[in-house]
Amino acid sequence: MEKYLLEKSLNIKGDVFIEGAKNACLPILAASILSNGNTIIKKVPFLSDINVMCSLLEEIGISIIKDLKNKYIQIDTKNIFNKKVSYDLVKQIRASFLLAGPMLARFGKVSIQMPGGCAIGVRPIDLHLKGFKALGAEILQEHGVIEINAKNRLIGTEIYLDFPSVGATENIIMASVLAKGTTVISNCATEPEIVDLIEFLNKMGAKIEGGGTETIKIKGVDSLNNCEHTIIPDRIEAGTFLVLGAATKGELNILDVNCEHLKAVTSKLREINVDIEEKDNKIFVSGKNIFKNVDIKTMPYPGFPTDMQPQFMSLMAIGNGTSIINETIFENRFMHASELGLMGANIKIEGSSAIINGVEKITGAKVKATDLRAGAALIIAGLCAEGISEISDIYHIERGYYNIEEKLKKIGAKIRKIKE
Numbered sequence: 365m366e367k368y369l370l371e372k373s374l375n376i377k378g379d380v381f382i383e384g385a386k387n388a389c390l391p392i393l394a395a396s397i398l399s400n401g402n403t404i405i406k407k408v409p410f411l412s413d414i415n416v417m418c419s420l421l422e423e424i425g426i427s428i429i430k431d432l433k434n435k436y437i438q439i440d441t442k443n444i445f446n447k448k449v450s451y452d453l454v455k456q457i458r459a460s461f462l463l464a465g466p467m468l469a470r471f472g473k474v475s476i477q478m479p480g481g482c483a484i485g486v487r488p489i490d491l492h493l494k495g496f497k498a499l500g501a502e503i504l505q506e507h508g509v510i511e512i513n514a515k516n517r518l519i520g521t522e523i524y525l526d527f528p529s530v531g532a533t534e535n536i537i538m539a540s541v542l543a544k545g546t547t548v549i550s551n552c553a554t555e556p557e558i559v560d561l562i563e564f565l566n567k568m569g570a571k572i573e574g575g576g577t578e579t580i581k582i583k584g585v586d587s588l589n590n591c592e593h594t595i596i597p598d599r600i601e602a603g604t605f606l607v608l609g610a611a612t613k614g615e616l617n618i619l620d621v622n623c624e625h626l627k628a629v630t631s632k633l634r635e636i637n638v639d640i641e642e643k644d645n646k647i648f649v650s651g652k653n654i655f656k657n658v659d660i661k662t663m664p665y666p667g668f669p670t671d672m673q674p675q676f677m678s679l680m681a682i683g684n685g686t687s688i689i690n691e692t693i694f695e696n697r698f699m700h701a702s703e704l705g706l707m708g709a710n711i712k713i714e715g716s717s718a719i720i721n722g723v724e725k726i727t728g729a730k731v732k733a734t735d736l737r738a739g740a741a742l743i744i745a746g747l748c749a750e751g752i753s754e755i756s757d758i759y760h761i762e763r764g765y766y767n768i769e770e771k772l773k774k775i776g777a778k779i780r781k782i783k784e
């Protein structure tokens with residue numbers, strides 16, 4: 365088992381280059397199912413989740429050529445066929461269910477296993493299925509397998525989402541692009557990753573309007589063509605390094621970012637008294653000031669992202685006064701609180717709220733990355749704690765942070781991977 369060993373590393377300094385967004389790349393890879401021929405996707409973050417999605421596509425006959433050095437993928441769908449993909453791959457990433465929409469659109473039917481729950485909550489797929497049903501598909505769920513059958517072609521309709529789910533919005537968009545007539549989805553998610561997916565689909569010839577707003581209109585077309593697309597910057601990787609720079613009292617230049625996508629994060633950091641300077645596609649962060657306490661409520665975009673909540677909890681834990689986090693997106697996303705507690709943080713959980721009393725110092729301990737962003741929070745804490753911290757289950761972290769060890773070493777962080 366691999367672990368990270370971390371030592372206190374204050375005043376880290378330097379440049380951090382941000383990768384393409386994992387959460388934009390996953391649905392875009394799934395959407396390539398809809399193309400006829402070759403698609404090129406640039407700025408691909410070659411993370412384990414992306415590799416699993418590529419393997420899923422290869423199982424249905426899609427040819428994938430990866431250029432790791434230049435960070436692009438070439439996709440050829442000419443030999444695509446319909447098949448139930450293997451559960452061994454499906455269960456590894458929740459985003460595997462994003463195959464359902466495009467396969468349903470392309471083949472008129474799809475059979476796929478439930479992606480299962482995960483550490484941060486139950487994560488049902490009822491909203492995805494409600495959307496497919498509204499488009500005219502019949503759904504049969506038995507023994508963990510979902511059979512979705514459109515009989516003929518899906519038919520455009522009006523769909524209201526009970527909650528602006530990111531995945532459901534993406535899946536329903538991908539199902540509707542080849543439907544007969546027009547589909548209007550209201551109360552949909554407005555995340556930048558959805559806007560990126562829409563841009564990719566429109567480049568292939570889809571007719572989608574309203575990306576980034578709560579109402580998306582999709583005029584069905586008969587087929588989609590090839591295209592070339594560059595993935596947007598990963599706002600969560602960027603946000604993580606912003607918090608890390610602040611927490612370690614360092615000075616970092618975060619490069620290749622979209623500042624617009626990070627407004628909720630940068631304004632909260634400013635509220636904490638962190639210096640932030642934004643210019644073009646770069647953000648400078650400095651954590652030299654005395655921190656103030658702050659309250660956070662996670663919300664769908666453009667609200668504060670749930671994927672940044674654990675990292676902020678680490679920052680608040682070493683801050684001043686009492687801060688409160690209200691987690692409204694996932695019902696079980698405070699597993700990092702008890703791990704931070706092992707390091708001496710003072711955090712109480714009451715239902716969907718975490719009450720964090722800043723302490724003067726935290727100390728290194730043996731802790732476990734319970735999920736991806738929880739792991740990122742522990743890295744931040746480990747770099748601020750006295751002594752040595754040991755983080756286990758780091759495969760979670762590597763699902764979402766490309767080359768994190770090298771990137772951290774380059775800016776002066778004391779981190780080392782060990783095998784046991």
Ligand code: UD1
Binds near residue numbers: 458489532
């Ligand atoms: C995506 C992101 C994830 C992020 C999350 C919220 C990807 C690959 N993952 O996940 O990193 O934390 O958005 O910003 O892009 N829900 C239902 N029924 C459904 C679908 C969702 O009840 O059919 C609930 C979920 O249980 C959760 C909430 O809606 O409580 C938000 O989930 P959703 O927006 O769908 O997140 P994901 O797309 O899974």
